[in-house]
Amino acid sequence: KAGVTQTPRYLIKTRGQQVTLSCSPISGHRSVSWYQQTPGQGLQFLFEYFSETQRNKGNFPGRFSGRQFSNSRSEMNVSTLELGDSALYLCASSTGGDSDNEQFFGPGTRLTVL
Amino acid sequence: GNSVTQMEGPVTLSEEAFLTINCTYTATGYPSLFWYVQYPGEGLQLLLKATKADDKGSNKGFEATYRKETTSFHLEKGSVQVSDSAVYFCALSDYNQGGKLIFGQGTELSVKP
Numbered sequence: 001k002a003g004v005t006q007t008p009r010y011l012i013k014t015r016g017q018q019v020t021l022s023c024s025p026i027s028g029h030r031s032v033s034w035y036q037q038t039p040g041q042g043l044q045f046l047f048e049y050f051s052e053t054q055r056n057k058g059n060f061p062g063r064f065s066g067r068q069f070s071n072s073r074s075e076m077n078v079s080t081l082e083l084g085d086s087a088l089y090l091c092a093s094s095t096g097g098d099s100d101n102e103q104f105f106g107p108g109t110r111l112t113v114l
Numbered sequence: 115g116n117s118v119t120q121m122e123g124p125v126t127l128s129e130e131a132f133l134t135i136n137c138t139y140t141a142t143g144y145p146s147l148f149w150y151v152q153y154p155g156e157g158l159q160l161l162l163k164a165t166k167a168d169d170k171g172s173n174k175g176f177e178a179t180y181r182k183e184t185t186s187f188h189l190e191k192g193s194v195q196v197s198d199s200a201v202y203f204c205a206l207s208d209y210n211q212g213g214k215l216i217f218g219q220g221t222e223l224s225v226k227p
Contacts, residue, residue, distance in 0.1 A: 004157070031213045043203065043217040056214045090157055094213050103213060105150075105157035 002026065004093050004106035012112045018079040021109045025072050025093030031055075032074040033103065034066060037088040046089075049074055050096045078111075086113045116141045120204050120218035127194055127225050135189040135221045137178075137204035145206040147171075147180050147187040148215070152201045161189075161202070194225045 005024045013019050025032050033056075034046040045058040049068035066076040072093070078085055088110050092103040121136040139145065146165040150158040162171030167182035176191045187204060204218040 033213045033215070035215075035217075042219045043215075045214050045216065048213045050212060055212045058214075092158075092213070092215075096213065101213065102160050102163070103158075103215060105159070107155075107157045 004091060004104050006089075006091055006106040006109050008109060009107065010110045010112075012114060013081050014114050015081055015083060017081050018077065019081060019111060020075055020077045021089055021091075021111075023074045023076075023091035023093075023106060025074070025091075026104055029093035029095055029104070030072055031094045031096030031101070032068055032072065033092045033094075034074070034076050035090045035092065036060075037090055037108070038086075043090075046076065081113045083113050085111065087111060116143075116145065116206060116208055116216050118204050118206055118216055118218035120202075120221050123201075123220070123222040125221060125223050127223070129196055129225055129227050130193045131225075133189070133191040133194045133198075133223070135202055135204075135223070137187045137189065137218055139185050139187065139204075139206050141185075141206055141208060143208045143210060145208050147178070148205045148207070149176070149178055149187070149189050150203045150205060150217075152203065152220070154200075158203065194223070196225045196227055199223055199225045 031050045033048040048056040068074045088108045090108045092105045094101040117140045148163045149161040162173040164171040164180035170179045201220045205215045
């Protein structure tokens with residue numbers, strides 16, 4: 001079974017631009033969560049989608065948004081990029097439903113904002 | 115709100131030494147507890163989990179016991195190897211929060227031959 005894939009793996013943008021990151025979950029998984037990882041703040045939850053609906057949302061500004069498609073693939077979008085948005089963005093998928101479900105993480109997208 | 119606190123790193127050990135990484139949590143509900151490991155340049159992998167009080171999670175020689183009375187979930191291994199060098203994250207998820215994980219700040223482990 002293929003793992004969680006994220007594209008692109010690396011991205012360089014400039015301040016003010018917007019960016020879209022993609023995540024393909026493990027086949028059969030209906031939940032996709034997104035996390036931001038930075039040296040200063042660690043791993044922070046952005047949002048979770050389950051069956052195309054946002055189920056949970058973290059404490060990030062509205063510039064961060066996401067969506068999930070009917071095939072469970074998910075995208076997250078960051079508009080008006082700031083230097084502080086430079087981070088590793090990880091997505092994780094699970095079968096969904098229960099809080100003790102194992103989350104399977106992708107390798108991440110490394111975003112650099114110049 | 116819910117939170118997780120881990121001992122700060124980096125932790126440097128010699129091969130075959132005993133490892134303990136402390137983790138304590140604060141939660142209003144009945145969380146499930148996890149240890150994830152991140153190798154350089156990779157995403158996170160689940161190492162072990164425990165879903166209720168007194169459960170012991172174990173995998174690859176690592177163990178952690180869910181202690182409700184001390185709100186702790188310390189990670190232990192009796193004899194570490196160089197290949198265990200990685201960053202370890204303690205995390206919790208609450209029963210009404212779906213897939214949302216709250217992570218500790220991570221502890222970097224370096225094992226020297």
